[in-house]
Amino acid sequence: MNILAADDTWFNNPVIQKELWNATSETLLMTAWATLLAGFFGLILGVILTATRPNGILPNRPIYQILGFIVNVGRAIPFIILMVLLINVTRMIVGQANGWQGAMVPLALSAIPYFARMVESNLANVDRGKIEAAQMMGASRYRILTGVIVREAVPTLIQSLTILCITIIGYTAMAGAVGGGGLGALAINQGYYRSEMDILLIIVVVIVVIVSIVQIVGDMLSRLVDHR
Template sequence: MRFDGDPTWLDNPVITQGLPTALWETLAMTAGSALITAVLGVVVGVLLHNSSPGGVNPQPALHRVLGAVVNVGRSLPFLILMIAIIPITRFIAGTTVGWRAMIVPLTVGAVPFFARLVETSLREVSSGKVEAATMMGATRWDVTRKVLLPEALPGIVAGLTTTVIALIGYSAMAGAVGGGGLGATAMSYGYNRFQTDVMIAAVVLLVVVVQLVQVVGDRVARAVDHR
């Protein structure tokens, strides 16, 4: 679809009217999925670490099963994952299109990724601190809550920053298949209707959002690092 004349950057209605809405949809689906991913990812990551052979509560069977599920989730390309869980998305969101529906596959795709980052951060905590807390009578829950998570917090924040940036990329892909957002606008107008200015504007907005997320994430990670 082309509008009257040959639109330029400032008089193209897609840029002046459509892109702000698309940006909001991208931010909304990213924020929603990131919030859920942060909670579930920490829980799964803690379970992976604590149930491992060197964890505070070794459970080999649970660790193998949970690790296998996480590995399967990480190995599926996001596009295939979106298609595979369409029934789940429809059951939870009531639809499979729109940015609200896309929160479901975005979360499912991001939780395994973030959980592994959380597990890695927890593994890097000094075993001496864990042993000292245990010798002082701390329970497993106390060790996890008062030693492991606080010490691993900078790494967890950095991992969440990486995950949110990945979610922004996933959201653009989701937008291209009915999820709305900048991906849908770039595909519908920039690619299918040959409006190069729309494509460039969408890419610039995505780059700016990613840069802002990285800057904020780095500052938060430094702020919580008291080592």
């Protein structure tokens, strides 16, 4: 079969016409909500890790070690296993454990520790000279943390958030294999099980386009806020 023959495949395929937009919408919703939640809570966790580390603004070894352990454990659990472990929790939060709503919760929870470590790394790389200058000017610790450290790291934080979003897009495909909906489910159910390679190819193209748009927007925003 010629997968490029527009008369009987590609967008003339009834499955594509009926289900591609719905699957794409589900993938975008999963990605958006999971990125928003993971970005918010991961940022908070990363800031706390940065502040409480031994050379941080508010050094506190017990808190840093406890949070660091939790983050490391969270990062070590494979996403598919985490999705199964959280079935009851997911059902309690969103009322169901399947579909894009059911996949959103484990997607966000698996991404929070991943993003927290990236935030910690971004903040730790802020020029120490700027921090010391703020200290000599009498700035409070909170002011230094938010007005200097976080502010200076905004361009790299946006780049990390872009990486996070793209990673979550990849995770949505895995979620689709176990009832998560979206493009991953369409690829498995229609493309793989029915050996319809045209559907698989179109889904790959759509995912590549989404990832490319996310990367372009992330790079643009990072450049816009970078005043160094």
